[in-house]
Amino acid sequence: MKELVIKNLKIEYGKNTIINNLDLHVKKDELLVILGPSGCGKSTLLSGVSGLLKPTNGYISFGERIFFDSEKKINMITEKREIGFVFQDYSLWPHMTVKDNIIYPLKLKKIEKTKINLILDDILKDIELSDKKDVYPNNLSGGEKQRIAIARSLVMNPSFMCLDEPLSNIDPILKMRLLKLIKKIQIEYKIPMIYVTHDQHEAFEIADRILIMDKGEIIQSGLPEEIYNEPNSAFVAKFIGRSNIVSENVFDRKKNCKRLVIRPEDIEISEKGKYVGFVKKKIFRGSFVEMHIKYNRETLIIHVNNDKHFVGEEIRFNINKSHVI
Ligand SMILES: Nc1ncnc2c1ncn2[C@@H]1O[C@H](COP(=O)(O)OP(=O)(O)O)[C@@H](O)[C@H]1O
Ligand SMILES: [Mg+2]
Numbered sequence: 109m110k111e112l113v114i115k116n117l118k119i120e121y122g123k124n125t126i127i128n129n130l131d132l133h134v135k136k137d138e139l140l141v142i143l144g145p146s147g148c149g150k151s152t153l154l155s156g157v158s159g160l161l162k163p164t165n166g167y168i169s170f171g172e173r174i175f176f177d178s179e180k181k182i183n184m185i186t187e188k189r190e191i192g193f194v195f196q197d198y199s200l201w202p203h204m205t206v207k208d209n210i211i212y213p214l215k216l217k218k219i220e221k222t223k224i225n226l227i228l229d230d231i232l233k234d235i236e237l238s239d240k241k242d243v244y245p246n247n248l249s250g251g252e253k254q255r256i257a258i259a260r261s262l263v264m265n266p267s268f269m270c271l272d273e274p275l276s277n278i279d280p281i282l283k284m285r286l287l288k289l290i291k292k293i294q295i296e297y298k299i300p301m302i303y304v305t306h307d308q309h310e311a312f313e314i315a316d317r318i319l320i321m322d323k324g325e326i327i328q329s330g331l332p333e334e335i336y337n338e339p340n341s342a343f344v345a346k347f348i349g350r351s352n353i354v355s356e357n358v359f360d361r362k363k364n365c366k367r368l369v370i371r372p373e374d375i376e377i378s379e380k381g382k383y384v385g386f387v388k389k390k391i392f393r394g395s396f397v398e399m400h401i402k403y404n405r406e407t408l409i410i411h412v413n414n415d416k417h418f419v420g421e422e423i424r425f426n427i428n429k430s431h432v433i
Contacts, residue, residue: 143308203244271301
């Protein structure tokens, strides 16, 4: 089984520990999304996996091959790790056409010309850019550039792919299209992928599994719905989706009160509702209306489908679902 295994990984920049004691498995054929705020160490982790950065400690292997082992003093060079890399800034060569950008790594490997052309035609079809073969990157849109960068990383037949915020510069509509394309490629080429982003919408769209990272540590890992429905901390609840985080005793007088996560869609306005608050603010959000409800000393966010309430109005509500953290 070709799985990526990371154990006890530590990466430092000088005296600063960026990644600490990190354990991670990426399963065969899995698309794992690492989701975390800017600066939490996502790119540093990928640099460690690819060999661009030497960890201080730990173990990294893919299938039988050991990439890094601090105990056995193994540190495989980047080229031998056979990882396809895609970055946010495309990193295409401006003086080369689309064709030359894509086939450059194959030429370096001295692969026969007819074979190169076959690979090129196949991959251009996969990324839906067969008609742009002779165009220079400057004459391409951001989305097209990123598809070329993906193609270039794929021609080398990587055993593993790392994508570091590949769609951060792409507009939302095109982003959805490219996410579908990346998922299609991952299924077709049967390669595990680590996809790094700070955008939860991208994560939900594409992930088999999501891993939440903060300050160089993995906070939670699970299926997208597990992370959303059962966040293990306030950090995760706030980072994924909107949420109200309140103490239990705001609603019920309990002794050992814990904190509750209540999603805005789980509060229901009802004439016979148990709780009474008033509407403080309303925001039109397209497919729903976001209402800020003042209740005791808290402000609760509620999502509703209709716009029949007005600011200042007293309303009653129930809480249909909550999760203790
Ligand atoms: N070359 C570097 N030298 C020193 N510190 C760095 C370097 N690159 C990144 N860092 C620091 O490491 C931390 C993690 O950065 P990074 O891995 O780029 O985060 P992310 O990709 O999640 O935004 C940040 O605090 C950043 O300032
Ligand atoms: Mg980064």
